[in-house]
Amino acid sequence: MIRFEKRLNPSRATTILTPFIAVLLTMIAGGIMFAALGKDPVEAIRIIFWDPLFDPNFADYSRPQLLVKAGPLILIAIGLSVGFRAGIWNIGAEGQYIMGAIFGAATALAVYPIESPLIFPAMVIAGALGGWLWAMIPAILRTKFKTNEILVSLMLVYVAESILASVAQGVLKNPDGYGFPGSRNLQQYPSAFNEEVFANSGMHWGVITAFIAVIFTYVMMTRHIRGFEVRLMGEAPKAARFAGVSTTRLVVFCLGFSGALAGLAGMFEVSGPSGQITIDFNTGYGFTAIIVAFLGRLHPIGILLAGLLMALTYIGGELAQLMLGLPGASIQLFQGMLLLFLLATDIFTNYRLRLGGAH
Amino acid sequence: MPESLLEITGLTKAYPGVVANNDVSFTINKGEVHALLGENGAGKSTLVKMIYGLVNPDAGEMRLNGTSFAPDSPNRARASGVAMVFQHFSLFDALSVAENIALGMDNAPAPRELAKSIEDVSHAYGLPLEPKRIVGTLSAGERQRVEIIRCLLQNPKLLIMDEPTSVLTPQEVEILFQTLRQLKAEGTSILYISHKLEEIRALCDTATILRHGEKVATCIPASTTARDMAEMMVGASFSNPVKAQREIGETLLQVDNLRSQSADPFGTSLRAISFEVKAGEILGIGGVAGNGQDELLAALSGEMRTGADTIRLKRHAIGRLGPNKRRELGLLSAPEERLGHAAAPGMSLKENSVVTAARRMGLLNSGFINWSTTEQFTQQVIADFDVRTPGTHTPAGSLSGGNLQKFVVGREVSQQPEVLVINQPTWGVDAAAAASIRQKLLDLADNGAGVIVISQDLDELLEISDYFCALNEGTLSATYPTAELELDQIGLMMGGSHGAGQEGAQ
């Protein structure tokens, strides 16, 4: 009989090893899936993981894309991870992302065509505010009425999408756009354009903000009392209250923080790589960021690496679609499997496998 | 010539690092109330788990009614006529009495039949129960009845009871004893596990005493003094700690008309609680669990806010202050639940120091935690309070109960509180650690602090407290000097007659 036996002390080696093992297992399972679809598994894996970075035909295009895709994922995931550590489940980052984009774009479009160095910073603040406000709804409902934030934040994603559709065709519609839905393209509005800091690196201001967020959160979680309170709340809520941690303040902080970061990600995206507010502006970063957060084991450095890995799967996936005709959904499946394998291997940190039936 | 029911011969069980039971032999006769005595860690629970089929012995044998008895599961034990009432109940708060009993039975009869049986049996044995009541609304004593009736409905030959009176008032203890005597008269044997010597002397026919996993004696409690039994349990003669005469100082803590409404439907509301504690004094608050102890501690620690003036610490009205503000002013506390409340099990001892000592011991620097100062503080606590642990990085959850409690008490005492409130300081802690903790509390009072000890252990309170009062269903009795109290007076206070004798009240 196979049993799991609790370890006396959590194994640190396993904590670091398990994400790698999970990735390996996913590659194997993914390979099987690709073979079942009639594609050469080794070639598929190579196209997804290796070519975007190193194949001379694609790398120049793909490598910058890596940061473009990883930036928002990391930024959102960092925000989510703080809440997740405390047991506060913000599942609606996608909605906060959308609202941040709307607020940011609206700020720019409100003053178009004025040029000023103050516009971009104003957009940044607006974007963070939009996401923060949207996250305050589940925060207030939870602290005042004990309503479950998972369901509320999720419902609000659908509401945000409706609002997006509405403004894309209404308030923010491009008056010079020949009647097509969608806002003006912010890439052509210099004061508002989220340009790459180093040309062709993919590193726009959103990516830089993501890196800053990683460092900030690392310091906060390991050295600051606020980070300690977050960890304590997740570990032992009664002890947290005993330590004087106000649940209300913590919920508001965690949801606000993750909402603001998601809003920022949305704002950087709409003023940069995407360019305009459209009905289908949001591409699921808010949900993928949840995987990134868990893949990175809710640790800032882990999230940095996990975000890069996920971005790679997006880009590699697009490449595989192009080169092998692999359906786009297979990448979604790949990402889901990665999360599940990680959750499965996670147990070995705290438990070891025991064979045999001794009492 | 008494007939034997269960013969235990040479029962042995070892675990890695410790021999829980070593060659234990004794006999329980039919219609006998047989006590099993011993300190925590003496091997009582392992022995009983073997009888009940939860654990397999390494060596030795048991014979029930002459035939070999080796149950490999509680179901088998029950089928052979052995029933057990555990110390920690397995009850479902949101379900009814009848549903709870049905869940504990192997072949539950149809609901209507069961309800009738419950009414009949519970009334017949003096422990009345209503089948439809939701268990969460019952008191601790009533919940125990559910467990007992659950056993009795299966007509056991041997009823094992593990520390049954720890949740009962003295009056409820009498009722239980009557029930047990009735069962004994009908021929049922009872194995009564306890460390309460006077009760055993009052109730039990025979007593087997365990120490360090071995049987050291069998005696007739009625003809043995409590002191002799205690010495057999502990293995040495011991004396009560002498309480030094202390200088009593100013009033440190004044609680006036403290009331609270419990949000939890299964919790206790506090009603008009008033008392005061002076410097150098230890106030003991007795009472069976579930009468408002947790709520009182939460009100004092700051986890629950009450009216501003209801609690005054040296003139400061602190009722609306949170835990950290109270710590800064000098009021520290330690809740009953060690893992999960007083300490976070997954965090290291070092991190657990931050939980309460962060501000008072200056471990924070503009919000940033000074880990090296925290390390020093933790090391100090470990050294001063003899906490056995590999280091400060050990997770709190891997410490033994006694060591963790020493750490928790040490963490608070090392912060030099003005007033310390502690709930169940030695519950489930081995004798040596318990004695050491009690001594530290006495030392704290010697140094001029005020100490409030909330405890179910009357012996402990009588030993260390200067003044005594009792908490019953959220109401606090009048306070009396401990030295002047009689046991039945205490029983009445715990059972709810307050101000029994206005004279002597503080």
Next chain:
Amino acid sequence: MNLLGIDPILLIASLMVSATPILLAAIGETVVEKSGVLNLGVEGMMIVGAVVGFITAVNTENPLLGFLTAAIAGALLSTIFATLVLYFKSNQVATGLGLTLVGLGVSALLGKPYEGIKSPTIKSFEIPMLSDIPVLGPMLFSHDLMVYISILIVALVWYTLKYTRFGLILRAVGENHDAAHALGYKVIRIRFMAIMFGGACAGLGGAYISLARVPQWTEGMTAGAGWIALAIVVFASWKPWRTLIGAYLFGGITVLQLNLQAAGVAIPVEYLSMSPFLITIAVLVIISARGNQGAPASLGRLFHASS
């Protein structure tokens, strides 16, 4: 009698059709949560049921067979969740989300070749005599089989939980898994079965969307129905008959707003389409403000079989 150009008989009839997938998913999840487990993967199980049911129905020309395979597919997918959460002790929230992702991905892959094809739908099953009653007949008694089966399942779940020993044990496990374990009940086994039941029901619900309601296959066609089902479980305070009310209420709002859109009522389309979600939030707030009564005490908590 028409109001705003909307026929009430059609409204109620289409409400029941709209509500059925959510009802199926919700009643299944109620059983899962009553046993103490929170499965956020309902959306994933529903859509897998939708695609599997669709493919089977198209290939065998038999929609009932489609429903059967959909239930099996949902149950199989849920075993992944059950294994991870019960044996590998993984975080329930993350695992449920992972399951949803896997479900969405698998269904999109499997369904690709079938986009645009119409499936054989199940015929209406008019209850003899009852369906001839004016007004009530076409409104309530002329639906397809699955609508009636869904109500039957609700009744079955209610009866089992309230009156059978198995139901009692399941509730006990959800209330206090430690006590249940101490009494010798196999907590993990019971939860595993509950999760599989939930998966089968979600699969049925998904198949209803692709076989009866739409009836076609499009990627992501469940469009959040699984999340609504989760909300309805809370709305219903984990009580089976209230789940019925909740699902029908939500179905009613959805259908109403669609009809209002079609009737050209002067409210912008987007506000109408967000209304079901806003109303769900409002209801959740009301329920939780009143104290979340009825939640199984062990819901979502990790179970360690400490022997």
